[in-house]
Amino acid sequence: MQNYVDDPKVQKNRWWIITAVGMFxxxxxxxxxxxxxxLPVISQDMGLKMNVAEWxxxxxxxxxxxxxxxxxxxxxxxxKIRIFRIGTVLFTIGSLLAGFNHSFALLLGARVVQxxxxxxxMANNNGIITEVFPLRERxxxxxxxxxxxxxxxxxxxxxxxxxxxxxxxxxxxxxxxPLGIITMIVGQIVFPKDLPRVKTRIDWLGFSAFxxxxxxxxxxxxxxxxxxxxxxxx
Numbered sequence: 001m002q003n004y005v006d007d008p009k010v011q012k013n014r015w016w017i018i019t020a021v022g023m024f025x026x027x028x029x030x031x032x033x034x035x036x037x038x039l040p041v042i043s044q045d046m047g048l049k050m051n052v053a054e055w056x057x058x059x060x061x062x063x064x065x066x067x068x069x070x071x072x073x074x075x076x077x078x079x080k081i082r083i084f085r086i087g088t089v090l091f092t093i094g095s096l097l098a099g100f101n102h103s104f105a106l107l108l109g110a111r112v113v114q115x116x117x118x119x120x121x122m123a124n125n126n127g128i129i130t131e132v133f134p135l136r137e138r139x140x141x142x143x144x145x146x147x148x149x150x151x152x153x154x155x156x157x158x159x160x161x162x163x164x165x166x167x168x169x170x171x172x173x174x175x176x177x178p179l180g181i182i183t184m185i186v187g188q189i190v191f192p193k194d195l196p197r198v199k200t201r202i203d204w205l206g207f208s209a210f211x212x213x214x215x216x217x218x219x220x221x222x223x224x225x226x227x228x229x230x231x232x233x234x
Contacts, residue, residue, distance in 0.1 A: 004132045004192060014132050016190040018141055021125045024088055024183045025145060026152040027176050028118040031095070032060060033156025038169045045169065046104055051225070058222065059108055063115035064122065066214045070207050071123035077202070079194025080124040080131070085187060087120025092180030099170030110173075131195065 004010040010017075035057050043053035075083045094113030100106060126145060133141040163171050 003195065005134045007192065010132060010192045011134075013190040013192075014137075014141075016186065017132050018129060018144060020183050020186040020190060021084070021121075021128055022144060022148040023179060023186075024084075024091075024121050025125055025148040026155075027179050027183070028091065028121055029149050029152030030156050030159070031114060031118070031173075031176065032057075032064075033153050034160040034172050035060070035156075037157045037160035038164055038172050041164055041169045042101075042107075045101060046107075048104060052104075054222075056107060056111060058218065060111045060115045060118075062214065062218050063112055064119045065218075066211045067116065067119040068123050069210060070202070071120045072127070073200075073202055073207075074120075075124040075127060077197055077200060079197060080127045081191050081194050083120050084124045084128060085184070085191070087117040087124075088180060088184050088187065089117070090114075091117030091121065092177060092184070093117075095173045095176035095180065098173040101168075101170060114173075132192075 039050065039053050039056065042048070042056065043050055046053075071083060071087075091114050094110045094115075094117060097110035098107055098114060100110075126142060129141045129145055130138060159175075160172050163169075163175065
């Protein structure tokens with residue numbers, strides 16, 4: 001079959017598929033906001049200045065922004081479900097590593113791994129839902145994905161405060177582990193095989209230009225914040 005809409009097995013599992021996609025969507029957006037509440041604790045524990053500790057949040061968002069277009073393209077070439085699955089594994093591994101407070105470099109590296117996985121899932125979650133759900137239910141399904149994004153963003157600060165009140169800061173990352181494992185298990189059961197792949201080429205020049213633009217934009221903002229606008233003006 002050339003599409004999921006005509007596959008009875010896929011249609012029978014479509015709400016389980018959106019559950020698996022939605023769980024990981026909540027995780028990836030939750031991780032963008034939950035760390036903010038923990039920055040003072042992390043900076044004090046590691047002996048970092050706050051402007052340095054802010055990179056724990058910033059590097060996650062920068063890598064996601066830089067890689068989203070590429071991961072969407074890879075989903076078209078190699079299959080959206082395959083890229084989504086790889087992303088869930090990488091994000092879970094990054095969450096495991098980020099919970100260890102051995103060094104600031106390890107934490108930043110783990111955040112990059114998390115962001116790599118998150119970009120792979122974020123770039124393909126809507127595509128999976130669009131292919132799985134019939135036209136009459138597509139708007140509802142995409143609306144649910146949007147709701148999952150909002151839930152993750154809103155729940156981050158409150159959940160982070162609860163965790164920090166009872167546990168070390170590493171658990172704000174380790175909370176992703178059981179959810180990630182459950183998502184992988186559910187996905188392994190309900191996700192169908194990828195549809196036939198699109199034969200297309202990657203625009204490496206365009207991708208490189210976009211990455212340079214994103215990095216330059218964010219680095220300019222952060223350096224400007226650290227140096228101060230009066231010094232930049234002079």
